[in-house]
Amino acid sequence: MLKARRRVRAAVVLFSCVVVLLGLGLSITWAHRTTGSVRLQRFTQSLPVSRPAASGLSASDAMGREPIVPLSARLALEPSLDPRKVALGNRLFHETQLSGNNQISCASCHKQDSGGADERPLSLGFEGQLSVLNAPTVWNSSLNFRQFWDGRVATLEEQVDEPILNPREMNTSWEAIVSELNQNDDYVRTFRQLYPTGIQPASIRDAIATYERTLVTPNARFDHYLRGDKTAITDEEKAGYQRFKDYGCVACHHGANVGGNMFQRLGVMEDFFLARGKVQTADLGRMNISGRPRDRYVFKVPSLRNVALTAPYLHDGSVETLEEVISIMGQYQLGREIPPDDVTLLVKFLQTLTGELTGTSL
C-alpha cells in the first residue's frame, strides 16, 4: 500500500519535472524565434532573474519567477545619494544657463508634467531646431543598461555632455557654462562645499546624474500586485498582463524597468521602415555606432514604466497612442495581428505601470 503510494508520488514528481522542462524548452525556443536576431545566450543572460544586480535590485526584491520585478522604493531614497548633491543637481537640471542662449534647460525637454519627457514627436531645441529623435523619459533612466535610443553612452554622467554640446539642443560649451556659473556666488559656495574642485564639468555631471538617480517611480499599482496585493489591479488588468506574457512582449520588455536592458531591431518580423518610408540617419540606430549592417534599425528596448504618460511613442515619435503602438509591436516585433479586445486589455495593463515620484502619485 505504502510502496504503491510512493510510486505514484514519484511518478507525479517525474511528470511535473518533464512538464516544467518541456515548458522551459518551448518558451526559450519560442523566444529565440520571435526575437530573431538576438542570440539565445544574450536573451537568457538578460532575463531579470539572472542579473538582479545590474538593475540595482537586491535578490529579495524578486518575487517568484515573474518576468517583471517590482521597483524598490529604496532606490529613490538611496542613502549613498547625498541630498545636497541631489538638490544641486535638481537646480542644474532646471538651469537655463546650461544652454547657449540661456533659454533651454534639461527640463525643457524632460518635463515633470509630461512623464519626464515632452509631448512632442521631436523636441524643440536651440532656436527652434528639432531633435532627431523622440525624447525618452529621464525617470528610471538610471535603471537602463545604457543611455540613449542607440545606447551610445553607458552612464548618466557621460550622457550630460551630449545635450549640452549638441548644436540642436543646448548648443554651448563647458568653458561658457563654468564661467557663467562662477559669476553666481550661491553656485560658487554650494559647489565648493560639495566638491573640492568647485565648479567643473565633472562636478556638474556628477550633481545632475545624482539628481537623476532619485527619479525612480516605485509603487505603481502593478508593483503592489507583484508584491502580493491581489486586489491592487482589476481582473481586466490581470488579463492584460496575461496577454503581455502570452504574446511574448516579455521577451523584450522585462525586469525592473519593463525594458531598458537589451537592444532589439524595430522590425524583427517585418520591415517597419518600408511601411513608414523616408529613412533618416537617426533611424539606423546602433548601426550609427557600430557601423555593422546587422545593427541597422536596432534600438534599446524602452522601459514601459509610466508609458501611459509619455506619448508620442517610438524613437521617431511617429505614433500617437498606446493602442497604435501595441498593434505595431504585434505586427513588426511578433508577427501577430493583435485583435482590438486584446489591445484594450494590454493598454489597461500598461496603465498599471504608472508609479510615484518622490512619494506623489503620477
Ligand code: HEC
Ligand atoms: C532639446 C531637447 C533636450 C534637452 C534640452 C535635453 N534633452 Fe535629454 N534627451 C533628448 C532627446 C531627443 C533624447 C534622445 C536622444 C538619443 O537617444 O539620441 C534625450 C535623451 C536623454 C537621456 C537618455 C534616456 C534614456 O533612457 O536613454 C537622458 C538621461 C537625458 N536625455 C537627460 C538630459 C539632461 C541631464 C539634460 C540637460 C543637461 C537633457 N537631457 C537635455 C532631448 C533633450
Ligand code: HEC
Ligand atoms: C522583439 C522585441 C520586442 C517585443 C517582442 C515587443 N517589443 Fe515593444 N518595443 C521594442 C523596441 C525595440 C521598441 C522601440 C522601437 C523604436 O522606437 O524604434 C519598443 C517599443 C514599445 C513601446 C513604445 C515605448 C515608447 O516609449 O516609445 C511600447 C508601448 C511597447 N513596445 C509595447 C510592447 C507590447 C505591448 C508588446 C507585445 C505585444 C511588445 N512591445 C513587444 C521591442 C519589442
